[in-house]
Amino acid sequence: MSETHFMLPAGWQHGPGRQKLTPGASVKSASKRGAECISSKLACSGSTLHTFRTTLSASGLPERARRLALALAVCGLVGACASSPSNISRIPVQTGQETSKEGLFTQPVKWEHTKPGCKGDCPTLKVDSVVFPGNPKLSDLVDNALAYMTGIGNSNVPPYSNIAEYEQYFWKTAAPRDSTLLAARTRYRNRTLTVIELDTWQYMTGMTHGISATQFLNWDNQSTKVLSLNDVLRPGKRQDYIAALKAAHGRWLSANPEIIGDINVFVRQWPFQESNNFGFIDQGLVIKYDSYQIAPYSAGQPELIIPYADLSGILKSEFLPS
DSSP states (O other): OOOEEOOOOTTOOOSTTOOOOOTTOEEOOOTTOSHHHHHHHHTTSOOOHHHHHHHHHTSOOOHHHHHHHHHHHHTTOSSOTTOOOOSSOSBOSSOHHHHGGGSOOOEEEEEEEEOTTOOSSOOEEEEEEEEOTTOHHHHHHHHHHHHHTOOSSOOSOOSOSSHHHHHHHHHHHOOTTOEEEEEEEEEEEOSSEEEEEEEEEEEOTTOSSOEEEEEEEEEETTTTEEOOHHHHBOTTOHHHHHHHHHHHHHHHHHHOHHHHSSHHHHHHHSOOOOOOOEEEOSSEEEEEOOTTTSSOGGGOSOEEEEEGGGGTTTBOGGGSBO
16 A cells, blocks of 8 residues: 655644644555445445444555545445446447536536635635536535545544535634645546546645545446446456556656656656556546655656556456447
């Protein structure tokens, strides 16, 4: 499991009761967060929420991974267990721009708030998200998941479950220059699938720079569940998926010489990492990494693309273009 390392001011602490972090503290990023991490262990198991919390605590996953998985569990959306095998492709040959007309209807939600009554340097909260009119289940999931993805250095379940509650908590705990951005957008839509990218960016007063995190939600419009990686891979094909992802990583290295420099030195410092953070797009699967996972902060959040041609025999037939 990867870790994100950044320097914090001595004695930095965010919010009452939060764990104090010492200079140079190591804060785990959400490298394998989300539904795909957990649903493979618990989907269709019939576990109670209490059992789910216990399993999460012992899972060894990064805190944000556990939080987002908990959000999915609370919403009853862990794993698309009801899905049945099909030979009918759910990935039309048309582009997402065309198929989105048959997908779920979306509306933007945008606002920026400053702490009420504050003057001078004030904490800010910005939301640039989407809702799905007529589909409150998915709208609530996006709202819950973005809220659960916040927090740095906090080992406890957050005292909020949606953006409105997070906002009230943020005003009570934020330092003068703290800032949070919560964003969501659809990356791909068709009649049966909706792919949503969740992004958070948080800056805490005194940091060198903000910290970002990303998570894909692959929503099955038919079963109204989140698809995990295990749901879309053929049985026993996990290692073949990893091999295809390594090949995509190699192409990314070759395509970015200005970032890489000496490739041998770079891969020693920033070795390849497995990831379950996938989303369907026109070209194939996109796998997105957080800053510091496979490249320095200056490289942003790298995206690796595995073309559908490389996924033949790896993805279930219904997730390959017809």
